[in-house]
Amino acid sequence: MKPTQAARSTVSALATPLTQPAAEPYYHAVGDEVEVFAAAAQSQLPVMLKGPTGCGKTRFVEHMAWRLGRPLVTVACHDDLTTADLVGRYLIVGDETVWLDGPLTAAVRAGAICYLDEIVEARKDTTVVIHPLTDTRRALPVEKRGEYLTAPPDFMLVISWNPGYQSVLKEMKPSTRQRFVAVDFDYPQAEVEARIVAHEGGVDAATAGRLVKLGGLTRKLKGAGLDEGAGTRLLVHAAQLIARGMHPLAACTAAIARPLADEPDTRNALDDLIRAVF
Amino acid sequence: MSERKLFAHEIEARLDELLLLKLRQRSAERTARQLEALPRIRQERVLHWVGVAAQGANELGWLLASQGAEYAVELGDGFDAWARAGLAAHDGGGLDAARAAWRLAIEELRASAARPSGSVALAEVEGRLKRFLQALHGRPLRLAGASRAWTDGETLWLPERLARAADANGNRRLYTVLAVQLWAQGRFGSFNVDPEPELAQWADREMALAWFALFEAMRLEARLETELPGIVRDIRDLRGPWPAALQPAAESLARPEATTADSLAWLAEQRKVGAGETPIFPHLTGFDPLAARRLRAVRIARDSKTLRRALNIMRAVDPHSRGGAGDREQAPLAAEGDALPPDLQAEELQGLPPDAQAAAQSLQQDLDGMPPEILSPAGPGAWQPEEREESEAPVAEPDGRPDAVYDEWDYRREAWRRDWCHLYESEGPAGEDAWVEGVRSRHAHLIRSIRRRFESLRGEDKAERRQLDGEEIDLDAQVEARADRRSGSEPSPRLFIHRRQIERSLAVMFMVDMSGSTKGWVNDAERESLVLLCEAIEALGDRYAIYGFSGWARTRCDIYRIKSFTDRYDAATRRRIAGIEARDYTRMGVAVRHLSGLLQGQATRHKLLVTLSDGRPDDHGDEYRGRYGIEDTRRALLEAREKGIRGYCVTIDRHGADYLPQLYGPAHYSVIDDAKKLPRKLAEIYRKLTA
Numbered sequence: 016m017k018p019t020q021a022a023r024s025t026v027s028a029l030a031t032p033l034t035q036p037a038a039e040p041y042y043h044a045v046g047d048e049v050e051v052f053a054a055a056a057q058s059q060l061p062v063m064l065k066g067p068t069g070c071g072k073t074r075f076v077e078h079m080a081w082r083l084g085r086p087l088v089t090v091a092c093h094d095d096l097t098t099a100d101l102v103g104r105y106l107i108v109g110d111e112t113v114w115l116d117g118p119l120t121a122a123v124r125a126g127a128i129c130y131l132d133e134i135v136e137a138r139k140d141t142t143v144v145i146h147p148l149t150d151t152r153r154a155l156p157v158e159k160r161g162e163y164l165t166a167p168p169d170f171m172l173v174i175s176w177n178p179g180y181q182s183v184l185k186e187m188k189p190s191t192r193q194r195f196v197a198v199d200f201d202y203p204q205a206e207v208e209a210r211i212v213a214h215e216g217g218v219d220a221a222t223a224g225r226l227v228k229l230g231g232l233t234r235k236l237k238g239a240g241l242d243e244g245a246g247t248r249l250l251v252h253a254a255q256l257i258a259r260g261m262h263p264l265a266a267c268t269a270a271i272a273r274p275l276a277d278e279p280d281t282r283n284a285l286d287d288l289i290r291a292v293f
Numbered sequence: 294m295s296e297r298k299l300f301a302h303e304i305e306a307r308l309d310e311l312l313l314l315k316l317r318q319r320s321a322e323r324t325a326r327q328l329e330a331l332p333r334i335r336q337e338r339v340l341h342w343v344g345v346a347a348q349g350a351n352e353l354g355w356l357l358a359s360q361g362a363e364y365a366v367e368l369g370d371g372f373d374a375w376a377r378a379g380l381a382a383h384d385g386g387g388l389d390a391a392r393a394a395w396r397l398a399i400e401e402l403r404a405s406a407a408r409p410s411g412s413v414a415l416a417e418v419e420g421r422l423k424r425f426l427q428a429l430h431g432r433p434l435r436l437a438g439a440s441r442a443w444t445d446g447e448t449l450w451l452p453e454r455l456a457r458a459a460d461a462n463g464n465r466r467l468y469t470v471l472a473v474q475l476w477a478q479g480r481f482g483s484f485n486v487d488p489e490p491e492l493a494q495w496a497d498r499e500m501a502l503a504w505f506a507l508f509e510a511m512r513l514e515a516r517l518e519t520e521l522p523g524i525v526r527d528i529r530d531l532r533g534p535w536p537a538a539l540q541p542a543a544e545s546l547a548r549p550e551a552t553t554a555d556s557l558a559w560l561a562e563q564r565k566v567g568a569g570e571t572p573i574f575p576h577l578t579g580f581d582p583l584a585a586r587r588l589r590a591v592r593i594a595r596d597s598k599t600l601r602r603a604l605n606i607m608r609a610v611d612p613h614s615r616g617g618a619g620d621r622e623q624a625p626l627a628a629e630g631d632a633l634p635p636d637l638q639a640e641e642l643q644g645l646p647p648d649a650q651a652a653a654q655s656l657q658q659d660l661d662g663m664p665p666e667i668l669s670p671a672g673p674g675a676w677q678p679e680e681r682e683e684s685e686a687p688v689a690e691p692d693g694r695p696d697a698v699y700d701e702w703d704y705r706r707e708a709w710r711r712d713w714c715h716l717y718e719s720e721g722p723a724g725e726d727a728w729v730e731g732v733r734s735r736h737a738h739l740i741r742s743i744r745r746r747f748e749s750l751r752g753e754d755k756a757e758r759r760q761l762d763g764e765e766i767d768l769d770a771q772v773e774a775r776a777d778r779r780s781g782s783e784p785s786p787r788l789f790i791h792r793r794q795i796e797r798s799l800a801v802m803f804m805v806d807m808s809g810s811t812k813g814w815v816n817d818a819e820r821e822s823l824v825l826l827c828e829a830i831e832a833l834g835d836r837y838a839i840y841g842f843s844g845w846a847r848t849r850c851d852i853y854r855i856k857s858f859t860d861r862y863d864a865a866t867r868r869r870i871a872g873i874e875a876r877d878y879t880r881m882g883v884a885v886r887h888l889s890g891l892l893q894g895q896a897t898r899h900k901l902l903v904t905l906s907d908g909r910p911d912d913h914g915d916e917y918r919g920r921y922g923i924e925d926t927r928r929a930l931l932e933a934r935e936k937g938i939r940g941y942c943v944t945i946d947r948h949g950a951d952y953l954p955q956l957y958g959p960a961h962y963s964v965i966d967d968a969k970k971l972p973r974k975l976a977e978i979y980r981k982l983t984a
Contacts, residue, residue: 097764097792098764099763099764099765100764104764105766107766107771107788110775110778112766186939225522228520232428232429233428235427235428235429235430235431236424236427236428238954238962238963238964239424239427239433239964240424279420279421280420280421280423280424281421281424283420283421283424284420284421284422284423284424284425284428287421287422287425287469288425288428289523290523290524291425291469291473291521291523291524292521292522292523293522293523
């Protein structure tokens with residue numbers, strides 16, 4: 016039975032968008048990550064990006080997709096993300112059932128880069144579907160349709176995770192980890208980070224330098240009031256608020272101190288640090 | 294709770310119950326009469342604290358009752374803080390200390406009534422200031438109260454109370470300014486030059502120090518300007534412009550290349566022109582180079598030893614790294630102001646273990662760089678174990694054969710000591726029923742809220758039918774919808790099955806420190822938090838066990854079973870929790886090995902070993918104390934890790950617990966600086982850990 020017009024339009028409305036940025040997404044390389052990624056892409060190997068929140072993992076993937084000229088599918092994983100969410104499902108449109116590819120299937124079909132952000136957040140059974148894609152089979156079984164998709168050479172799987180997480184339930188099993196080429200991410204060096212903040216936030220070098228200084232100070236509070244210090248992303252947010260004309264103190268409080276901490280002593284200490292740096 | 298006040302005879306009866314007064318032939322009549330005047334809610338607070346104190350010692354309860362009744366009206370809302378201060382003092386120094394602390398607190402209260410309203414006490418800002426300084430320093434710094442602000446380079450002393458500024462905000466800021474300047478004295482090398490030759494030429498040493506402090510403050514202000522401009526702004530607001538006579542000194546010392554030697558040169562200048570008293574500036578701190586330099590010398594000796602030892606091991610492992618053994622003479626350390634070598638051998642330092650890295654960092658600060666002789670090996674030949682070989686300590690007589698023997702890791706030999714630790718496992722002693730009930734009723738509200746939060750974590754494996762969205766089609770719903778449509782009624786859009794499966798396949802072992810150092814508040818906090826935790830985990834349905842550990846040398850390592858994995862959380866278990874008490878020492882490695890063995894037998898996917906302790910590993914005789922114990926424990930945790938067991942540590946340690954990252958790895962420990970916070974925190978930590 017051929018799907019009706021209504022079904023086709025529903026499916027196309029819900030289909031996973033394959034993005035391909037027109038302009039180069041800004042990314043400042045800090046090590047050999049660009050070379051490693053490019054080599055892995057050529058060798059058809061999956062890549063794992065490790066590092067703290069907001070240090071540029073997602074931006075890096077966007078940048079690499081642009082560089083390699085491949086479409087990108089990003090999935091932000093969450094604890095309710097199931098296999099069906101990745102692979103696809105049947106939908107009911109009117110009286111028909113129609114199949115809708117999930118983001119992973121869509122990426123495989125299109126030969127895109129599929130980026131599973133914070134993979135450990137997803138349900139455990141999702142790792143099962145990515146396993147056959149990460150070894151020499153490079154295949155995705157779509158059980159419900161009885162389909163066995165073989166990935167084209169341009170398909171690439173990229174995952175990210177933050178090893179700083181404290182939950183034992185959120186560790187990645189060695190059987191999964193050992194399938195990936197890994198790239199370690201950390202906060203960039205102060206000068207590099209200042210350049211990034213200045214570029215992305217639209218502030219002058221002096222302001223960016225102070226924001227980076229502040230970021231560095233908060234990172235020393237990791238484990239002493241903070242689970243994690245301010246990532247580059249938070250610094251960029253503060254810079255953007257400052258660029259809009261907000262006072263630096265107010266901008267840093269809103270974009271850095273408040274998102275980081277609830278506990279009074281830590282909040283106050285962060286306020287003091289902001290005052291001290293600006 | 295009813296609003297009605299308690300009458301004197303009711304209060305008396307309650308006090309009698311708490312303090313067993315009749316047995317002791319004491320009368321609480323007078324106390325009860327004093328308390329009768331209070332509103333009910335205050336009466337209950339007093340009785341609550343009497344109960345708490347009586348758990349520690351009956352006499353303490355009696356003292357608290359009589360003193361508390363005396364001052365309850367005056368103390369008002371401050372009663373809780375007042376009671377706590379005395380109980381904390383009692384833990385350290387007994388009844389007399391408690392009495393003194395209570396008297397002091399009352400005097401303090403009376404003094405503060407006469408104080409200007411905007412004043413701020415150190416205790417109020419201590420928490421935020423500590424965090425603030427940790428962010429600057431990278432490691433925790435000690436803060437303490439004193440009559441004036443000064444530092445010896447390791448502890449920052451600050452005035453107990455500041456009232457100089459007009460409002461509380463200003464006084465808080467003044468605390469920050471003082472603390473930053475003290476930190477800067479260590480950070481920017483105020484103690485790296487010996488001032489004694491110059492100071493000796495002054496008739497009035499105090500005056501000389503005051504001038505020296507002033508010049509250093511000028512220099513440090515300029516150094517701070519690039520890093521913390523906000524602080525320097527505050528300093529300038531406080532001091533106003535420098536007087537014209539001081540202008541040249543301030544300008545010259547603001548040059549980025551100015552050092553303490555330049556401050557000393559200005560000091561000499563000042564002496565020659567015949568200095569008078571220094572002008573007074575509100576932001577200036579005290580300055581004690583003598584004390585600071587004494588500590589600095591100790592620190593340098595210790596750090597360079599640590600660093601040398603680590604470098605030695607590393608070079609033995611990797612002979613290609615530079616400065617092979619014995620090619621340079623070991624020079625006597627620290628000729629002042631040694632120039633630092635062009636390359637700091639950064640890569641080499643990076644490969645060092647964390648304690649050696651910390652030592653290197655501290656040395657760089659103390660010496661303005663790293664003199665080459667530290668980086669050369671500690672003399673010819675292989676590595677010399679520093680600690681002396683063990684002296685077999687007198688040991689408590691073990692009764693019978695041990696339940697298990699364990700190897701122990703000797704880092705000095707890089708080898709195992711076979712069958713070294715004798716382990717005895719026994720059932721934990723039973724404590725009082727009433728104690729647990731007391732905790733449960735005292736924290737009833739907290740327990741309810743914790744349970745509610747935990748219940749929301751509990752996952753069940755079930756298919757939810759008739760959902761708007763889901764991974765499968767609900768055929769029944771689909772057929773119905775079809776039928777509805779045919780018959781002309783509106784079909785339900787809920788046609789899917791959503792499968793919820795959140796599986797918590799988790800077994801947790803709590804390893805509770807029962808060493809002698811936990812006596813008092815820490816032990817109470819441990820027990821209370823275990824009760825709260827049990828309540829919470831029961832709501833969650835995780836498998837868990839609780840064991841206490843203590844010991845006296847290697848031949849007597851005790852493990853107390855509080856709750857095994859199969860025990861239920863029943864009255865007997867609760868009694869054993871109440872019975873947890875402070876005993877001997879903390880030989881941690883063997884406890885980790887034994888308990889991770891028990892944990893390994895659990896058929897769950899995730900296994901977690903949570904240690905609850907109040908400090909580093911320690912045992913009788915100085916062998917296990919220090920590096921040996923840490924290395925052994927680390928080894929034991931690594932073994933556990935290989936068995937698929939994750940370690941996590943919750944430590945009550947005011948000294949910051951530098952050794953924890955080394956033992957547990959980053960992000961796998963929490964430090965709680967105050968035992969009283971433990972009960973509230975532990976359940977929260979557990980929730981986060983397993984969410």
